[in-house]
Amino acid sequence: MLERFDPYISPHYKVSDFPEYKLEDKIFVFEDRIFGWIFDVCEKMYAYKIPYIEFAILKIICSCFELLGKHIKGYEGNKDSSKYFEIGFHSIYYKDYEKRAADLFYHYIRNPIFHSGFVTSNVWITENIEHAFGYAQKDILKLNIPLLLEDLKSEFKWYISDLRNKNNQQLRENFEKRFDFEAKDLKEILSAEDESEPNQQP
Numbered sequence: 001m002l003e004r005f006d007p008y009i010s011p012h013y014k015v016s017d018f019p020e021y022k023l024e025d026k027i028f029v030f031e032d033r034i035f036g037w038i039f040d041v042c043e044k045m046y047a048y049k050i051p052y053i054e055f056a057i058l059k060i061i062c063s064c065f066e067l068l069g070k071h072i073k074g075y076e077g078n079k080d081s082s083k084y085f086e087i088g089f090h091s092i093y094y095k096d097y098e099k100r101a102a103d104l105f106y107h108y109i110r111n112p113i114f115h116s117g118f119v120t121s122n123v124w125i126t127e128n129i130e131h132a133f134g135y136a137q138k139d140i141l142k143l144n145i146p147l148l149l150e151d152l153k154s155e156f157k158w159y160i161s162d163l164r165n166k167n168n169q170q171l172r173e174n175f176e177k178r179f180d181f182e183a184k185d186l187k188e189i190l191s192a193e194d195e196s197e198p199n200q201q202p
Contacts, residue, residue: 013032024164038061064193068087072087124143131147
């Protein structure tokens with residue numbers, strides 16, 4: 001008999017670790033994914049003092065805004081990137097940064113990284129600013145990568161904490177909608193494997 005396909009669904013857990021896969025399990029897996037596959041990796045890059053890592057870290061974390069926005073709203077689809085990017089962005093920077101920062105980040109960082117691999121020339125990476133974002137002049141965006149990373153980590157900690165609060169029913173329902181949407185391909189693969197497995201003789 002062939003061994004059943006049992007892939008990792010986060011850095012430390014496989015499908016078989018959650019036979020019932022309840023909502024609390026999904027939140028646990030989500031946390032392990034976000035920190036184990038994204039933030040912990042970035043922290044290790046800093047810990048090992050790898051030179052010129054800022055751009056690599058930016059490429060790793062720039063998807064977090066859209067990811068967060070789609071989970072907050074429970075979006076079941078693959079479109080409307082700018083809409084959900086802005087929702088995620090303003091869930092973090094709802095007080096200190098206006099829409100302009102979100103627009104510049106989306107058009108000069110997010111889109112170029114995803115489509116061509118680099119940011120545009122009017123993005124300046126520097127640690128000589130006190131916040132994650134700053135402006136040099138019109139349409140030039142300054143970016144402090146270590147502070148951006150810390151802001152994202154803090155927001156995801158708060159978001160996961162809110163998800164564990166059972167009083168936040170709508171937030172939890174929306175999270176599960178998005179989580180299940182992203183997991184549907186894996187479910188189909190596992191179901192197809194079960195159907196194709198030959199009957200075993202006694």
